[in-house]
Amino acid sequence: MANLELTDPLYWALFAGVVLFMVIRFRKKQPVGPTRGKAISIKGQQLRAHLGPNCPLACLFEDGKLFGPDYHDKTPPPLPHGPGCECSLQPNYRRADEIFQNKNSLNKPVHTEMGDLSPSELRYYKYLLIARHPDASKEQKEEYQELASRVEVDAAGRARIETLIQQGTT
Numbered sequence: 001m002a003n004l005e006l007t008d009p010l011y012w013a014l015f016a017g018v019v020l021f022m023v024i025r026f027r028k029k030q031p032v033g034p035t036r037g038k039a040i041s042i043k044g045q046q047l048r049a050h051l052g053p054n055c056p057l058a059c060l061f062e063d064g065k066l067f068g069p070d071y072h073d074k075t076p077p078p079l080p081h082g083p084g085c086e087c088s089l090q091p092n093y094r095r096a097d098e099i100f101q102n103k104n105s106l107n108k109p110v111h112t113e114m115g116d117l118s119p120s121e122l123r124y125y126k127y128l129l130i131a132r133h134p135d136a137s138k139e140q141k142e143e144y145q146e147l148a149s150r151v152e153v154d155a156a157g158r159a160r161i162e163t164l165i166q167q168g169t170t
């Protein structure tokens with residue numbers, strides 16, 4: 001190999017090549033980490049029933065369901081479900097990192113006519129509506145009463161929801 005002097009253009013060309021190589025390598029190695037998942041998202045639609053004592057049973061059962069190419073249920077049902085149905089479909093996006101952490105927009109308080117209800121309060125409310133629904137079978141009533149009893153809602157929340165149900169039926 002020829003002697004390379006610091007003044008030799010070939011020396012500088014090699015040096016520049018090595019530097020360039022290292023820069024590219026370093027860049028490639030940079031972990032994209034937390035922002036990476038944000039680019040990937042699951043797009044779908046979420047069915048929201050108009051919760052209340054007059055909400056049809058079919059709507060109560062489908063409330064909160066997600067539809068989309070990445071979900072088990074690809075296409076939402078034709079709406080309305082039937083008489084009294086006030087269901088709507090809302091766009092729902094979930095980022096991959098949210099899915100990974102098992103949290104999503106469902107965990108945010110939901111604004112309803114009766115004020116903001118936490119997701120567990122809303123679940124408790126829905127379970128009770130099913131448990132007391134005139135069209136629900138005996139088994140369904142028992143099942144959902146049991147489910148409601150397992151939802152973590154404090155005494156104040158339970159009382160508030162009880163009032164809502166009482167008000168709605170009169």
Ligand SMILES: [Zn+2]
Nearest residue numbers: 059081085087
């Ligand atoms: Zn409906």
